[in-house]
Amino acid sequence: MNKKVTEQQLQEWIEHVKPFTRLGKVPDYIPALAKQDPEHIAVSVFHLDGECVRAGYVDHLFTLQSISKVIALALALMDQGEDYVFSKVGMEPTGDPFHSIAKLETSNPSKPLNPMINAGALAVTNMIEGESPTDKVGKLLSFVHELAGDNTIGIDTEVASSEFETAHLNRALCYYMKQNGIIEGSVEELLDVYTKQCSIAVNIQQLARIGAVFANEGRDLQSGRQIIPKHLARICKTFMVTCGMYDASGSFAIRVGIPAKSGVSGAIMGCVKDVGGIAVVGPSLDEKGNSVVGMQLLEMLSSRLELSIF
Amino acid sequence: MNKKVTEQQLQEWIEHVKPFTRLGKVPDYIPALAKQDPEHIAVSVFHLDGECVRAGYVDHLFTLQSISKVIALALALMDQGEDYVFSKVGMEPTGDPFHSIAKLETSNPSKPLNPMINAGALAVTNMIEGESPTDKVGKLLSFVHELAGDNTIGIDTEVASSEFETAHLNRALCYYMKQNGIIEGSVEELLDVYTKQCSIAVNIQQLARIGAVFANEGRDLQSGRQIIPKHLARICKTFMVTCGMYDASGSFAIRVGIPAKSGVSGAIMGCVKDVGGIAVVGPSLDEKGNSVVGMQLLEMLSSRLELSIF
Amino acid sequence: MNKKVTEQQLQEWIEHVKPFTRLGKVPDYIPALAKQDPEHIAVSVFHLDGECVRAGYVDHLFTLQSISKVIALALALMDQGEDYVFSKVGMEPTGDPFHSIAKLETSNPSKPLNPMINAGALAVTNMIEGESPTDKVGKLLSFVHELAGDNTIGIDTEVASSEFETAHLNRALCYYMKQNGIIEGSVEELLDVYTKQCSIAVNIQQLARIGAVFANEGRDLQSGRQIIPKHLARICKTFMVTCGMYDASGSFAIRVGIPAKSGVSGAIMGCVKDVGGIAVVGPSLDEKGNSVVGMQLLEMLSSRLELSIF
Amino acid sequence: MNKKVTEQQLQEWIEHVKPFTRLGKVPDYIPALAKQDPEHIAVSVFHLDGECVRAGYVDHLFTLQSISKVIALALALMDQGEDYVFSKVGMEPTGDPFHSIAKLETSNPSKPLNPMINAGALAVTNMIEGESPTDKVGKLLSFVHELAGDNTIGIDTEVASSEFETAHLNRALCYYMKQNGIIEGSVEELLDVYTKQCSIAVNIQQLARIGAVFANEGRDLQSGRQIIPKHLARICKTFMVTCGMYDASGSFAIRVGIPAKSGVSGAIMGCVKDVGGIAVVGPSLDEKGNSVVGMQLLEMLSSRLELSIF
Structure with missing residues (x-):
């Protein structure tokens, strides 16, 4: 056909x-x-x-x-390897809304069920290597350029700022995961990278x-x-x-x-x-x-x- | 290849x-x-x-x-149509164990998330048409004969009896769904059909x-x-x-x-x-x-x- | 005052x-x-x-x-002793509706959180001693007579029948607990006693x-x-x-x-x-x-x- | 006696x-x-x-x-009145551990079930009036002085710092509640007040x-x-x-x-x-x-x- x-x-x-x-x-x-x-x-x-x-x-x-979640996952898998990535994030669908936090509490061990819900995606972005948030965003953007075959793609900074300021649920998810050793480092820096990743404009x-x-x-x-x-x-x-x-x-x-x-x-x-x-x-x-x-x-x-x- | x-x-x-x-x-x-x-x-x-x-x-x-769940689903879809089947059972994976009852309580509307967990499979078997449990089991068995191209396939009645007697979790799921209008009729008869369906021996x-x-x-x-x-x-x-x-x-x-x-x-x-x-x-x-x-x-x-x- | x-x-x-x-x-x-x-x-x-x-x-x-739950609890404590009763039923409030089943699944060990929710009350009534449902109901009724100082108190059998027939959620709770060893014996007999206990008319x-x-x-x-x-x-x-x-x-x-x-x-x-x-x-x-x-x-x-x- | x-x-x-x-x-x-x-x-x-x-x-x-939760509650009730306090925090026991977040997601409307779990206590401390965290801590401490009849009571700053740095679960609770309009203002400032309140030494x-x-x-x-x-x-x-x-x-x-x-x-x-x-x-x-x-x-x-x- x-x-x-x-x-x-x-x-x-x-x-x-x-x-x-x-x-x-x-x-x-x-x-x-x-x-x-x-x-x-x-x-x-x-x-x-x-x-x-x-x-x-x-x-x-x-x-x-959230489409950026797939791209960040590909990058994290390439950077860190499957074993490391899946030691922090599961592989199972959840049946819950994407921003849900309850399963982080009830799952044992406590890790996000998959990289497509917000908790899992935040954990994945936390694995992107880089010296600074700027570095990491740059790395993600270069990867998008490569995939799209187009170096002109950039970030919609108005959307990024707007999301950063209202990202309280994502902050809650991050701190919950930080408590449980799923993510490391500064939550605000992670959210900076994450909201910019989400705000890549195509x-x-x-x-x-x-x-x-x-x-x-x-x-x-x-x-x-x-x-x-x-x-x-x-x-x-x-x-x-x-x-x-x-x-x-x-x-x-x-x-x-x-x-x-x-x-x-x-x-x-x-x-x-x-x-x-x-x-x-x-x-x-x-x-x-x-x-x-x-x-x-x-x-x-x-x-x-x-x-x-x- | x-x-x-x-x-x-x-x-x-x-x-x-x-x-x-x-x-x-x-x-x-x-x-x-x-x-x-x-x-x-x-x-x-x-x-x-x-x-x-x-x-x-x-x-x-x-x-x-549980392999029988797929077969019963095919039969119910043929008997009742997609619309009816999915008015009673959802299409989403759950991330929970197959015998879990909690999501029946927290989902709104209350229906099993999919036909592969026990709750959903019981609801599906409840849709198989027939005058009596014997009729329904006969219908399922004929369908298996057709699929396998083999009329000799039967039921392991020892396994069926053993499962029927210990099926308390499945009883709990059934009565919960009966309360919410997901299943109708006698729970014991449904479990009779279901445990026999599970006990088809190949x-x-x-x-x-x-x-x-x-x-x-x-x-x-x-x-x-x-x-x-x-x-x-x-x-x-x-x-x-x-x-x-x-x-x-x-x-x-x-x-x-x-x-x-x-x-x-x-x-x-x-x-x-x-x-x-x-x-x-x-x-x-x-x-x-x-x-x-x-x-x-x-x-x-x-x-x-x-x-x-x- | x-x-x-x-x-x-x-x-x-x-x-x-x-x-x-x-x-x-x-x-x-x-x-x-x-x-x-x-x-x-x-x-x-x-x-x-x-x-x-x-x-x-x-x-x-x-x-x-549900007022009968307190009376049945007093009787069970007298019949079986505190240790036995609280080996099957907890002492903590739940914050959930009285007919909730979810905590039975998530609590470890699986037992009803207290004797005032339906699950716990059913487990308590299951502890009332007696040869038969009639015996147990008789025992409960005598106890009510004693407490009220009035031997004329009886059961509203119309309410009892009506509740028995529609008690599917309670059946679900019972079978769930039967699976987990919290209750024993016939669920239908237990529900017979329980709905009659609830239907004592004063x-x-x-x-x-x-x-x-x-x-x-x-x-x-x-x-x-x-x-x-x-x-x-x-x-x-x-x-x-x-x-x-x-x-x-x-x-x-x-x-x-x-x-x-x-x-x-x-x-x-x-x-x-x-x-x-x-x-x-x-x-x-x-x-x-x-x-x-x-x-x-x-x-x-x-x-x-x-x-x-x- | x-x-x-x-x-x-x-x-x-x-x-x-x-x-x-x-x-x-x-x-x-x-x-x-x-x-x-x-x-x-x-x-x-x-x-x-x-x-x-x-x-x-x-x-x-x-x-x-956590004993400070009762004291902060008394102060908030005096400052804001019952109606306001209980518009943000419930009155019901939960049956869950004190740091649990799941019920914030499943309760409708989303508010902490009571002021004794961490979520509720954070919401209560958020109601203490004051120009700055220092003001609010001062107010809490004065209240403790009054209750204890002793002006020498102070804060164990080593404990306060230690708790502030490791308070990721509480941060998660705060951001979740901020998203849902239960708390307002800076989460870090709130946690500063809260951890000092918890670190009052007696x-x-x-x-x-x-x-x-x-x-x-x-x-x-x-x-x-x-x-x-x-x-x-x-x-x-x-x-x-x-x-x-x-x-x-x-x-x-x-x-x-x-x-x-x-x-x-x-x-x-x-x-x-x-x-x-x-x-x-x-x-x-x-x-x-x-x-x-x-x-x-x-x-x-x-x-x-x-x-x-x-």
Whole structure:
């Protein structure tokens, strides 16, 4: 089957889903995100052969938010090795909301259940090596440049500041983990790195290209160079399936069935073996924190192109 | 790549993993299971072309236990439709042990998080249509006959009785769900059906063939007849990935990466698209309830034949 | 200070609180209780000198419901001794609703936190000695006769049947505890005894007299005979303070400050050292399960007569 | 009955309980507390008539730790009024360990269940009025001077620093509550005040005198001046009974039956209406965090002098 779509198809699908934005809402707990326009919808498919099809607000920039968790995980796995990373963070989905703290108390030993919930992602970012927060952010940004094949990508500092100031739940998670030896060092510095990592700003094509590297088993699309070792890219994709869509990961696996990671900016990055990377964005979120129209667009794409891995 | 193994390879791998049986233990809370021999190891791969490779205690019968949850789910989906089934049971992994009751209390609305934990499986079996428990068990057994292509498969009544008498946790789950309108009718009759469903006794080749039908997208291997509609077979395989190995499903997805379901008899059934069904058995269980050597054999198979879907 | 009230005062207070019945509602989950009239309010103070002041629907019968938990506890302590009773049931308040099951799973060792939540009360009733359910119910009833000084008290069998049939949450609690060795024997027989114990029907004066025996340190008001050993009566009163009003026990202790136990029939029994027993009834319940007007009447009594133990 | 003891009796009881220190252990998670000598036992009864009987290491200073929660509560109630205080903190015992965070997540609305667990105590200290942390600490210290009738009482700054640096769990609790609007302002400043409040250092006689003020319904022992309004002193004593001894409050109420508050320094302050204040200290703690010998001494005192309020 030809697993390609045309720009026109993407455009039609955007028109089709646009009315559903009103079923969700733009999150209001991060001031800088609250002003996003729910109709700023975009979608892109970046094929392994380099072709990129896209439609909607294709030049609009949005922040990675939780999508950055997958990228930081890949980097931490490369820096520290699987054994160390998984001595601090588990591999199991939780069934709880992403910001939940209760399981840290009831799990024995106390460690975050996986790297896709906030607690786990904070522990992973804590493993990024660097002399200073600036160093670590620089390292993360360089890695994003490499994955997207684009050195112009930067940080939305307004979003980063806004998130840093309101990150009290994340502070609570960090101090809880610091008490239990899961994270080390300064919590404020860690949150500085983490909120900047979340605030890396991309357009839809850049995001789709990052997804394509994961789809391509970690190899650069042009040079073929192994940016992420194959088995580590696979680990990342596995987490995208079991825990990538917050506590809607199970139903997403059934309805869509591709490795994907969402963020509260309304973006979702997907990756499909032998096909490429997919990116969608639509700021209106459902109650689990996933983009309403993003989920619908991915369901349509998966269904039309038969993308499910199951 | 040639995704086939030889009987000799399987035999060698069994010898290789045999010493690890002592890392787990045969469960003692069900008297009839407690007397299993931990060295009764067997493995089988049933290819879509009909070829079956197998090694170890190939004639030894063991009970399906939780593997039957996938089969009952397929039947309930066919009988009642997706909408009804998922109005009573969720789609999300839990991160809790399979017999846990706490989330029934804290989830809103109160329903089991997925059909692979005991609560969800009981709710699913409650949906099997039939005039009487005998009818329902007959229906489940006929379905197993169809999947395995073998009408001789029956129930180990000693195991069924033993489980029925000690099923107090399952009774607690049932009454809790009855209170909340998730299940209807007689709890004792439901447990009668459920414990018999768990006590269906198969050999390693029969189990591999059932897995092969799922791998074959629900079609019979010989006739090509669609026993399970393709989209329902896919739903079943998705649950095997996200919740099939109890609260070790996440790490199994990373280490092995194939849809699989385990049971406390020490059996595991896997299914691999374009390849076939895989069955392993080894009664010694780890603390999560999965066969120690079964996990190792599947990891070896997945690694040598590159079976991971990720 | 003269710690006595007049009938006229009680009558005035009833008129005062009557309008507040509409702030709560008569519980609808037990059909036989659902038809109670929310304005069937009564109150009684039974003094240690034998004088009984009362007002409102003084001849109206209502069921003990959870108030029976204190009586069964006294009997079990007398039958089995403190050590045995507290090997199966804890002494700590929970902060959870009375029918909660989650802490049974998370507590280690698994035992009900106290005898006033349903789980603990079921475990206590399971300790009442007797050849048969009829025997045990007879024993409980005789004990109530002794406490109330009235052999005419019986069981409201309509309420008992209604509760027995709908007691699925209690069945869940029982089977969970049976699994963990907290209770033994037939769950259905236990629930038969328990629902009959809850359905013992009294009028307001009888209930106040039972409270007076606890206030009198376990001694009969007329004969002075020690019906309950003093130290066991004290244990019962302690539980009334720390856990007697469901998960509103803490605020009740602050607002009222006397040992008291409520039931979902809208009755509350209190006991005040050197004063006597107090009973109130008003079927309209707040969201915690306590009588709205009962709480108000007790607060007025405690405040006017300075009854708080704190 | 003569509710007085002699110094000789107290001395004998100390000898009697001393061997039991080895059943517990000195807490090691706060470095400055870890070096306490488990045999530094002292006990004191401060009668309402001004007489003070005491024995053991009577000149030894120890820190208030959680006992300060009662004092801060009294001050906050006086500063802010009941309504405000209880809009932020509940009145119910929890059954959970004092440092637990899980119920903050599961309770609705999210507020600490009572002012005796760490979360609630932090919220209470956050209500103390003052321009700066120094102001607030000064206010707390003046209040302690007033209660103890002794202006020499100060802060053990070594303990305060040690606790401040290791207070990560408390930081987690604070940030969680800040997110939910329970506390306001700087978390670090709040922890500065809180750890100093916990580090107020007293001897056994001073502590007993503080208890005596509560026993005396808030009035100064000498002048009779109302330091704490009577109804607020009563609220404090009620919390001591329902939640004063961490998650052993229920069993303490049964075994001892007096309002009391313990701290991880091994001190316990009790107060008995019409009798006076009691203080015990013994640094070896049981697994709930209460002084092993302190509990035993109070049980002996309560039993010999018949002090139970039940």
